[in-house]
Amino acid sequence: MRLPVIAVAALAFLRIVLGLHFFLEGVSHLRDPNWSSAGFRRAAVGPLADWYRSALPETGDWSRTLGAADGRTVEEASVAWRASVVDGWRRLLARRLEKVPQPEAAVAAARERLTEAERELDAYVGALGDELTTYRLDVDRLASRRARPEASDVPFERERLSRKASELGGQAAGWMAAAEAIGDRLVDAWDAALESDDQRRLAATAAEPTALWKADRFVSWALVTIGLGLIVGILVKFHAVGGAIFLAGVLVTQPFWVAGAQPTYNQWTEFAALLVVAAMPSGGWNGLEYFLKSWCPLAACCRRDTTAPR
Numbered sequence: 001m002r003l004p005v006i007a008v009a010a011l012a013f014l015r016i017v018l019g020l021h022f023f024l025e026g027v028s029h030l031r032d033p034n035w036s037s038a039g040f041r042r043a044a045v046g047p048l049a050d051w052y053r054s055a056l057p058e059t060g061d062w063s064r065t066l067g068a069a070d071g072r073t074v075e076e077a078s079v080a081w082r083a084s085v086v087d088g089w090r091r092l093l094a095r096r097l098e099k100v101p102q103p104e105a106a107v108a109a110a111r112e113r114l115t116e117a118e119r120e121l122d123a124y125v126g127a128l129g130d131e132l133t134t135y136r137l138d139v140d141r142l143a144s145r146r147a148r149p150e151a152s153d154v155p156f157e158r159e160r161l162s163r164k165a166s167e168l169g170g171q172a173a174g175w176m177a178a179a180e181a182i183g184d185r186l187v188d189a190w191d192a193a194l195e196s197d198d199q200r201r202l203a204a205t206a207a208e209p210t211a212l213w214k215a216d217r218f219v220s221w222a223l224v225t226i227g228l229g230l231i232v233g234i235l236v237k238f239h240a241v242g243g244a245i246f247l248a249g250v251l252v253t254q255p256f257w258v259a260g261a262q263p264t265y266n267q268w269t270e271f272a273a274l275l276v277v278a279a280m281p282s283g284g285w286n287g288l289e290y291f292l293k294s295w296c297p298l299a300a301c302c303r304r305d306t307t308a309p310r
Contacts (some may be wrong), residue, residue, distance in 0.1 A: 003283065011285035015230050015240075015277055018270065021225025022243055029220040035217050044253035046260050049162045052253055053169055057210040059176035059183070066132065067172055069143035074136050077166060078125055085179055086118050091187060095206035098188065102200045109188055117186040121179055128175065136173055142168065159258055168207035222246065230277075233287015240278035247271040 003011075029035045044052040061084035064070075066077045070305050093110060102110070125132070141253050142164055191200045222242070229239035254261040 003285075008283065011277070011280060011283075012233075012274060012287065014286065015236060015285065018240075018243065018273055018277065019230025019232075021227070021229060021230045021270070022223045026220045026223030026225075026227060028215070029223070035216070035220075037219070038212065040165070040250075040253070041137045042173065043262065045159070045162050045166070046252065046258045048252055048257040050165060053165070055212055055215065056173075057167070057212045058177045060088060062172055062176060065137065066166075067139060069140045072101065074133050077136065078132060079241065081194060082121055082125055083090075083184070085121060087115075089114055089117065090185060092187075092206060095192070095208075096203045099206050100194065100203045106193060109193060113186060113189045117182050120182050124178060124182070125175075131171075135168065137167055138164070162258075180232045219246070231287075233289045236286050236289055237278050237282075240265075244271055244274040247274065 018184060028035050038056055041052045041056055060081050062081060065081035065084060066074075068077070070077075074079075093114060097107060097110075126199050131305065142161065146161060191203065223246070225237045226243045226246070229235050230243070247270060251264055251271065254264050256264065
């Protein structure tokens with residue numbers, strides 16, 4: 001089947017526009033050091049919401065202390081969480097001192113600042129009082145409701161549990177962010193005590209990247225790669241399928257049949273367009289891939305495609 005020139009031009013235009021969107025999104029993520037998919041994951045609803053939220057980074061070991069329905073009292077869980085946060089600060093200080101060795105007096109001063117941060121954290125958590133008590137009761141109730149048979153069998157109940165889990169996750173995120181801010185001020189104080197910018201840059205490498213950061217970087221570079229492949233027309237079908245898989249991962253976080261899901265009209269439209277690009281036979285609309293196919297070692301097989309649009 002030979003497609004008219006206008007159809008070939010339209011397909012090429014569709015491919016390039018899709019590629020530009022993916023490429024520019026990926027570049028914007030890479031350029032913004034503060035970009036994270038945490039908000040996107042936290043807003044997920046539907047059956048896979050808990051799985052998406054499980055990848056969110058934590059300050060300390062929240063999920064196994066204050067966030068766990070383990071029967072411990074609020075005070076016991078609070079002490080365990082604060083200890084996990086402070087242990088993280090101590091490990092960070094140890095790695096920083098490995099990167100940038102300091103005189104004994106400077107090490108003692110750094111440890112004193114850590115002690116001050118620990119007291120600040122204790123005061124902050126102590127002031128939460130009734131809020132943490134209510135939160136812990138809600139965590140226990142949520143765990144009990146999830147253990148009931150209707151939790152997985154009744155769609156409406158699944159939605160209610162998902163919304164409640166999202167609400168509790170938002171509360172926990174706010175408290176962890178406050179603790180993270182204390183840690184950031186502690187790191188700033190450690191940095192201020194260093195003698196040069198070179199030492200500060202070296203000390204900054206002691207911070208271990210989170211699993212979410214690694215996943216976000218992978219996704220960002222994947223968007224750039226998919227976008228470039230579609231723009232120039234290299235491995236078009238492969239990149240179109242990759243883009244469709246990425247968008248499918250976005251769409252399942254906001255299933256339209258779940259109450260409270262955010263609109264995803266744009267993503268569905270782009271998803272359908274990528275399927276069209278992936279399903280169309282090869283031809284002149286494929287960009288460089290079409291004009292360089294003579295270099296392919298399987299060129300003879302490619303020439304047998306008599307249905308390709310020209």
